[in-house]
Amino acid sequence: MKQSVKLQELHSKQVEIGKAFSEHDLVVVRCGRRFGKTTLLERCATKWSYQGLRVGWFGPTYKLNLPTYKRVLQTISPVVVSKSKIDQIIETQKGGCVEFWTLQDEDAGRSRFYDRVIVDEASLVAKGLRETWEQSIRPTLLDRRGKAMMAGTPKGVDPENFFYQACTDKALGWVEFHAPTASNPKLDPDAVAKLVNEYPPLVYQQEFLAEFVDWRGSAFFSxxxxxxxxxxxxxxxxxxxxxxxxxxxxxxxxxxxxxxxxxxxxxxxxxxxxxxxxxxxxxxxxxxxxxxxxxxxxxxxxxxxxxxxxxxxxxxxxxxxxxxxxxxxxxxxxxxxxxxxxxxxxxxxxxxxxxxxxxxxxxxxxxxxxxxxxxxxxxxxxxxxxxxxxxxxxxxxxxxxxxxxxxxxxxxxxxxxxxxxxxx
CATH class of the missing domain: 3.30.420 (Nucleotidyltransferase; domain 5)
Known part of the structure; x- marks a missing residue:
């Protein structure tokens, strides 16, 4: 008997970005808070593992990965054949899997091979992510000519931050999608419109417009x-x-x-x-x-x-x-x-x-x-x-x-x- 898995419904901007994952090898999503980034990525990981694809999920820390591990496991549970909360590995029928890694480990992903790679909250990794990507993560895609997607909310103008580089340096090959908070039609438009008056201008630009803001010299609290x-x-x-x-x-x-x-x-x-x-x-x-x-x-x-x-x-x-x-x-x-x-x-x-x-x-x-x-x-x-x-x-x-x-x-x-x- 065929097992069914119910995926969460996406809004129009999430659908647009989701389609891009199959059209481009490298996709980076720069989004505002409450846009629905993690929901989109979790849905993709669930769908791909259900289809029998091997997915590598890379997040800043074990603690940040854990809620996603639990949600993906709950959704995909009808076709799970083995799981480990400690190792954060979910294996599904047809040979699919979702394996979680922490970016605190510079060797994250070594010895593995994946069809899809997801790098979540990439902007939170201040330094070293580019080296980890080039030396450990990207090689996992060679065996199956896999694809990668990276997402985060901007965190200042930082030339050493790989997320910033991927969004601003087109020579690196990442196709960028910009998704401010207002792109989520499920949010109350009146509440979203009021945000500009409820936060300091630079905070609003960074957190909700998803723009790269130069904080140097600016007093944060007045x-x-x-x-x-x-x-x-x-x-x-x-x-x-x-x-x-x-x-x-x-x-x-x-x-x-x-x-x-x-x-x-x-x-x-x-x-x-x-x-x-x-x-x-x-x-x-x-x-x-x-x-x-x-x-x-x-x-x-x-x-x-x-x-x-x-x-x-x-x-x-x-x-x-x-x-x-x-x-x-x-x-x-x-x-x-x-x-x-x-x-x-x-x-x-x-x-x-x-x-x-x-x-x-x-x-x-x-x-x-x-x-x-x-x-x-x-x-x-x-x-x-x-x-x-x-x-x-x-x-x-x-x-x-x-x-x-x-x-x-x-x-x-x-x-x-x-x-x-x-x-x-």
């Missing part, structure tokens, strides 16, 4: 957007809840790094959605962090009273890495309300997190209280407002110093409290 008529705001007399975010030192063996904490008030109906009430950045030995954390919780209790928080102190969010793991475990034993920051958000990196919360800041949803704005501390011999300096001094497209813990807690706080079901 102080003007963090104030109200040029002034910080007063503490609210009523708010829904208060919470804190902690970014601990000792995540990467950097014992001289700081531990930052930010205290915030969340308003879901009236008032400013997110107000930064207070912050601190300290150098503290890892063994003493668990003794320090109760003071953070007590500060939240005091702020809950001061701001009339209806739901009170809802807890402290901590990176689930390095000393953060110990903090979370110790807090559970002490009965403190401490929670891990979602792993996907941590893995986005500083630039990714900043991009994800840029719209909230641009729209004025995040404000500095007078206390947080006027606060000055001495840290590593420098007396200043370290939170304001790190947030407003952040630049995309330049090498970011590792000691940007205050920036991290700022972005985490905005993402955790203002994010929705579509992400951050």
């Amino acid at each position: 102080e003007v957007n963090l104030l109200e008529d040029g002034q910080p705001v007063e503490y609210p007399t009523r708010c829904d809840q208060v919470f804190a975010v902690v970014d601990t030192a000792l995540k990467d063996g950097l014992e001289h790094d700081g531990t930052a904490v930010i205290y915030c008030a969340r308003n879901k109906i009236a008032g400013h959605p997110l107000i930064i009430l207070d912050w601190d950045i300290v150098q503290i030995q890892g063994a003493l962090l668990e003794e320090w954390l109760p003071s953070v919780n007590q500060r939240l209790e005091d702020l809950a009273k001061e701001t009339g928080a209806r739901q009170g102190n809802v807890g402290i969010w901590v990176e689930d890495k390095g000393s953060g793991i110990v903090l979370i475990q110790q807090s559970e034993r002490r009965g403190l309300p401490v929670y891990p920051i979602e792993e996907k958000l941590v893995d986005m990196g500083k630039e990714g997190r900043a991009l994800s919360v840029s719209g909230y800041v641009y729209r004025g949803d995040v404000k500095f209280s007078r206390n947080a704005y006027d606060k000055v501390t001495n840290y590593k011999g420098q007396t200043r407002n370290h939170l304001l300096a790190q947030v407003c001094g952040f630049r995309i497209g330049t090498k970011t110093p590792h000691h940007m813990d205050a920036l991290d807690v700022f972005c985490y706080a905005a993402a955790i409290s203002l994010g929705d079901s579509y992400g951050w």
Whole structure:
């Protein structure tokens, strides 16, 4: 009995690009967020493996590959003959397969042969992808005269980024398709049209128009957007809840790094959605962090009273890495309300997190209280407002110093409290 597999329906622009995969040997797709890139690629991988073709899927990391592995497996399950979640391999009837590789491995794909190759989120691989493509991935297509497709959302103007090269240097042989967010007819056109007013211009150009943007010299977060008529705001007399975010030192063996904490008030109906009430950045030995954390919780209790928080102190969010793991475990034993920051958000990196919360800041949803704005501390011999300096001094497209813990807690706080079901 013939097994049937139901494929997801594509919109018109996805169909156009899908047809190009069979007409050209090398196709690169430059698309905006919510266009449906991954849906298209997953559908292609499923269809080809169902037909008995061998497919190699190459993504930046194992974690980014895993959701796609699960979705492809679920769709193709009627004809699967073997599978391995650990190795991320799906084998189907007629000799087809989908094998997943991480681009963190410069030898990804060596010793294999494929009919089709998919390189997903190529723009996220800053350096080394061209060498991996030329030396490891492209040779897998020789046996069966296979085809390749690469896709991603632009990430700055970077001549060393292979995705950028493939889109802009026609001599490399890639046929480019440009698909801004508005190309997806399944999205609400009114909501898409409003995006231009909800994000900083450069963010809108990159993330939704899918254009290559030169970020050099541009301050990412504007102080003007963090104030109200040029002034910080007063503490609210009523708010829904208060919470804190902690970014601990000792995540990467950097014992001289700081531990930052930010205290915030969340308003879901009236008032400013997110107000930064207070912050601190300290150098503290890892063994003493668990003794320090109760003071953070007590500060939240005091702020809950001061701001009339209806739901009170809802807890402290901590990176689930390095000393953060110990903090979370110790807090559970002490009965403190401490929670891990979602792993996907941590893995986005500083630039990714900043991009994800840029719209909230641009729209004025995040404000500095007078206390947080006027606060000055001495840290590593420098007396200043370290939170304001790190947030407003952040630049995309330049090498970011590792000691940007205050920036991290700022972005985490905005993402955790203002994010929705579509992400951050």
